[in-house]
Amino acid sequence: MSRAVAAVALAVDEPRIRTSSLWRDGVRRLRRNRLAVAGGIVILLLCVVAIFADFIAPYSYTKPNFGRIYDFPSRDYPLGTDQLGRDVLSRMIYGARVSMLVGLGAQVIVVLIGVPIGLVSGFVGGRVDLFLTRFVDVMYAFPRLLFVILVMSMLGAGLTNIFIAIGLTGWVGIARQTRAQVLALKEKEFVDGARALGAGFTRLLVRHILPNALTPIVVAVTFGIPEAIFTEAALSFIGVGINPPTPSWGQMV
Numbered sequence: 422m423s424r425a426v427a428a429v430a431l432a433v434d435e436p437r438i439r440t441s442s443l444w445r446d447g448v449r450r451l452r453r454n455r456l457a458v459a460g461g462i463v464i465l466l467l468c469v470v471a472i473f474a475d476f477i478a479p480y481s482y483t484k485p486n487f488g489r490i491y492d493f494p495s496r497d498y499p500l501g502t503d504q505l506g507r508d509v510l511s512r513m514i515y516g517a518r519v520s521m522l523v524g525l526g527a528q529v530i531v532v533l534i535g536v537p538i539g540l541v542s543g544f545v546g547g548r549v550d551l552f553l554t555r556f557v558d559v560m561y562a563f564p565r566l567l568f569v570i571l572v573m574s575m576l577g578a579g580l581t582n583i584f585i586a587i588g589l590t591g592w593v594g595i596a597r598q599t600r601a602q603v604l605a606l607k608e609k610e611f612v613d614g615a616r617a618l619g620a621g622f623t624r625l626l627v628r629h630i631l632p633n634a635l636t637p638i639v640v641a642v643t644f645g646i647p648e649a650i651f652t653e654a655a656l657s658f659i660g661v662g663i664n665p666p667t668p669s670w671g672q673m674v
Contacts, residue, residue: 471518478511483666503673512668519669523583523653524646530588531595531645536638538592539599540626544607554600561593569652573661580663583656587649595641602634 452458470477486506494501500509542553572586606612607630615629654671656662663669 471521480508516668526584527587527649535592535595539596543600543603
């Protein structure tokens with residue numbers, strides 16, 4: 422009896438070993454990378470400005486002031502005014518909201534289209550893979566900006582239409598990366614084990630393949646957000662983007 426009590430006491434006194442996780446490892450590596458921390462702070466500030474634009478902007482972004490047209494920077498207007506006397510700083514703040522919405526909204530459509538195509542193409546193989554791969558190659562051959570302009574000319578200007586146009590033309594890259602990752606994963610032992618236990622097609626893709634293929638998908642999304650913002654800026658610059666008077670950074674340029 423005394424030996425059992427002593428064993429329990431020793432087990433209690435032993436220090437517990439903290440198990441690591443992907444989240445903790447990611448946070449630890451992020452803290453060590455100063456450039457990544459600085460970039461994260463800048464992105465966080467932009468998100469805060471976009472969310473609280475109504476409280477941060479000193480003036481309305483739509484109300485003109487014809488007595489202050491093309492004013493130089495001053496205490497009242499730190500960045501001056503535009504051709505209608507509107508505060509440039511306020512319009513830049515509201516433009517950050519539009520740009521962030523475009524980046525995130527377009528990537529949602531990109532993921533919803535590209536990831537399923539890449540999953541099915543890489544996992545099924547055969548004629549399905551051949552057909553989907555050739556379709557992706559055809560889509561990839563079109564100049565993307567010209568394709569976006571064509572879609573916008575058909576749908577018309579507007580924020581929602583920009584989501585659709587960028588999403589319909591930007592999914593090919595993430596589909597290719599997802600397919601390549603699935604081709605490497607579907608021959609792994611854990612997939613064979615899940616199949617032996619009776620896992621069906623959908624369960625294999627959703628529960629086993631997709632979670633292990635998230636890394637290239639997340640990387641593709643992070644690169645796609647600024648690309649979508651630049652595309653919106655180009656569309657607004659040529660007049661087929663955001664409808665006035667809603668401000669966007671490309672429209673202001």
